[in-house]
Amino acid sequence: MSEQTINDKHFTAETAAKYDTPATFRLGKEVVLNILRYKHDKLALASATDNADGVNAFWAGKKVLDFACGTGITSLNLAPHVGQVVGVDISDEMLAVFNHKLQSTNNSKVSAHSINLLEEDDETMAAKAGPDELFNFDAVVSALAYHHIDDIDSASRAIYRQLNPKGGWAFVADLAKDTVNVVDKTSPNVPHPTGFSGAELAQTFHAAGFVNIDSSYSFVVDGIWDTEERISWFGKHHALSQDLPPLESDKHLSPLAVGLNKEIEGIRVYDVNPQPDNGGPPLYMYRMKFNVVVGQRLEE
Numbered sequence: 001m002s003e004q005t006i007n008d009k010h011f012t013a014e015t016a017a018k019y020d021t022p023a024t025f026r027l028g029k030e031v032v033l034n035i036l037r038y039k040h041d042k043l044a045l046a047s048a049t050d051n052a053d054g055v056n057a058f059w060a061g062k063k064v065l066d067f068a069c070g071t072g073i074t075s076l077n078l079a080p081h082v083g084q085v086v087g088v089d090i091s092d093e094m095l096a097v098f099n100h101k102l103q104s105t106n107n108s109k110v111s112a113h114s115i116n117l118l119e120e121d122d123e124t125m126a127a128k129a130g131p132d133e134l135f136n137f138d139a140v141v142s143a144l145a146y147h148h149i150d151d152i153d154s155a156s157r158a159i160y161r162q163l164n165p166k167g168g169w170a171f172v173a174d175l176a177k178d179t180v181n182v183v184d185k186t187s188p189n190v191p192h193p194t195g196f197s198g199a200e201l202a203q204t205f206h207a208a209g210f211v212n213i214d215s216s217y218s219f220v221v222d223g224i225w226d227t228e229e230r231i232s233w234f235g236k237h238h239a240l241s242q243d244l245p246p247l248e249s250d251k252h253l254s255p256l257a258v259g260l261n262k263e264i265e266g267i268r269v270y271d272v273n274p275q276p277d278n279g280g281p282p283l284y285m286y287r288m289k290f291n292v293v294v295g296q297r298l299e300e
């Protein structure tokens with residue numbers, strides 16, 4: 001099956017229409033902030049000029065590609081901190097949601113295109129998006145997408161090619177593969193439901209030719225609240241790492257709720273809000289760990 005076919009079966013029109021929720025917005029915001037806060041002595045001088053959100057000074061004014069942008073959550077969270085964001089994705093359903101947002105907000109810093117970076121050549125890309133739009137990026141960011149891509153080496157080569165040959169940087173953040181309670185999960189339309197170890201992410205960047213690779217960075221997003229129905233759907237297609245630091249109870253849970261936890265489709269959830277104010281179904285909190293790989297295109 002081609003990447004397109006596998007992806008179309010998962011990101012159906014129905015999935016795309018339901019993708020944006022308070023949970024995915026909160027998750028996306030946290031993932032982007034963690035990427036923007038990444039420190040590397042070759043990327044930019046450590047702390048001196050970081051902004052109030054702790055964002056590395058590297059990002060100011062940069063042209064950034066959001067690879068596998070989906071409904072634009074990553075792009076729109078990147079936009080305030082960079083010069084320009086261009087999103088690409090192979091799901092027209094997800095892109096339709098993104099483009100609807102762009103039309104309603106008139107956001108001139110952000111654009112999105114239906115492009116298959118793994119297969120389309122420069123001429124086709126230039127014809128679709130203009131001569132400069134999809135080339136010479138200072139940085140590529142990709143969040144929560146590699147586990148949906150069967151041939152991740154091909155994806156790593158593709159993002160390498162779009163980077164500025166003067167040494168652009170790529171950042172791929174995806175589900176951290178569990179090293180404690182190893183779950184062997186398969187899902188027909190999600191090629192890597194268990195995510196990746198840091199070593200696997202480093203390996204794909206090495207194979208693509210990146211230099212200055214660092215895959216030691218990981219972070220946990222706490223406080224993702226969602227309904228049992230949605231967590232159950234997510235858990236059927238993904239396995240989340242349980243190799244997590246202790247939960248800070250005062251940050252996210254009432255003391256009474258600590259310990260009230262169970263599993264939904266293998267995802268550990270915390271019963272934090274059994275009677276939500278909005279009268280909707282109970283919400284459960286869960287936690288997601290990410291591994292990040294960072295690498296630079298070899299300067300020509």
Ligand SMILES: C[S@@+](CC[C@H](N)C(=O)[O-])C[C@H]1O[C@@H](n2cnc3c(N)ncnc32)[C@H](O)[C@@H]1O
Binds near residue numbers: 007028073074089116
């Ligand atoms: C879980 S969504 C993540 C979307 C977005 N990055 C975010 O964080 O909200 C995964 C996205 O990867 C896209 N995708 C999968 N395979 C792709 C490929 N080969 N090229 C581009 N996008 C792809 C899917 O269409 C989907 O929109």
